[in-house]
Amino acid sequence: MNAAELHQDSIVIDGLVIAKWNRELFEDMRRGGLTAANCTVSVWEGFQATVNNIAAFNQLMTENADLVRPVRHTSDIRRAKEEGKTGIIFGFQNAHAFEDQIGYVEIFKQLGVGIVQMCYNTQNLVGTGCYERDGGLSGFGREIVAEMNRVGVMCDLSHVGSKTSEEVILESKKPVCYSHCLPSGLKEHPRNKSDEELKFIADHGGFIGVTMFAPFLKNGIDSTIEDYVEAIEYVVNIAGEDAVGIGTDFTQGHGQDFFEWLTHDKGYARRLTRFGKIVNPLGIRTLGEFPNLTEALLKRGFSERQVRKIMGENWVRILADVWGE
DSSP states (O other): OOHHHHHHHSOOEEEEEOOOOSHHHHHHHHHTTOOEEEEEEESSOOHHHHHHHHHHHHHHHHHTTTTEEEOSSHHHHHHHHHHTOEEEEEEESOGGGGTTOTHHHHHHHHTTEEEEESOSSSOOSSOOBTTSOOOOOOHHHHHHHHHHHHHTOEEEOTTBOHHHHHHHHHHOSSOOEEEEEOBTTTSOOTTSBOHHHHHHHHHTTOEEEEOOOGGGSTTGGGOBHHHHHHHHHHHHHHHOTTSEEEOOOBOTTOOHHHHHHHHBGGGTSSBOOOOOSOOOOBTOSSGGGTHHHHHHHHHHTOOHHHHHIIIIIHHHHHHHHHHOO
C-alpha cells in the first residue's frame, strides 16, 4: 500500500485544532483526510461564553453537515470515516468554564465536550499552568478530576505545570493526555515536556499527542515536516508506539489579535509569552496537507502498522477507555 492509499484507509485524528471555524476550514480538513479532531471551544471563557461558543459551533456544524459531524462516542469517529466526513470533538484548553461548580462538568459532557485541559498556562481553581510557580492540584481540582472520570471527560495536561500534571496523573482513575506537546530533549521551552514527564505519563497508561507548533520545535519557524517527524520518533522512543498520536495545534485562519488574546493571562491581563511569527512546518502548513505526514512517517522508517496507530488508532483506543465506549 502506498502512502496515499494508507492515508485514505487510516483513521486520522488530530488531537488539537484551535483554528478559525468556518466552511473553508472544514473543506481543508476533508482535503487532509481528517477523520476527527479535538476542536477548542473554550480557553479563557467562563460558563456562559463557553455555552455560547458551543451553540455557535453547533449551528456551524448543522450548516456544514455535508462535511462534518459531532462526536460523542468513538463509534461516531468510525461513522465519520464511513461517511467521508470529519468528526468534531469539543474540547476545552482550560477548566475555567467549570467556574466553581462541579455539576458543570456533566452539563458540558452532555453538550459534547470530551476533552478538557486542566489549566491554560496560569493558575485557576483546579491547579497551575506551565508559566507560573506550580502549587499542584487543589482540593477542588481533585473533585473535578473525579467528576471528569465519572462522566467520561479526558484530562488534558498540555499547558499544565509539571507538579499539577504529576498529581493529576496519579489522581485520575482513567488515562490522561498531553494532547499537544513536544519534548524538551529537542528544545528547552516551558511548554515542552521532559523525558521524565513523557515517560511518567506513558508508564501510568496516559497518552501523548505530538504538536508541530513551530516556536516549540528545534528549528523554530524554519522547521519542516521532517523536524516534526523527528519529534514524533523521539517521543515514541520514550513512551512506546501505543502511547503516541498527533495533536497539531493548528491555528489556521487566525490573525495577530487572536494570539494576543491567547498569550495574555485571562485574555487581557499580563503578557505570558511572545510567539513572534507563527508559521507551520514546511510540508504541513495547513490541515489539507495532512497526507504528507503519513508519507513522511513511512519515509522515516515507521511500519504501516505503526503509522496507523500514530495517525489515529491510538487516539481512538484511549478515548474509548475514557469515554467508556
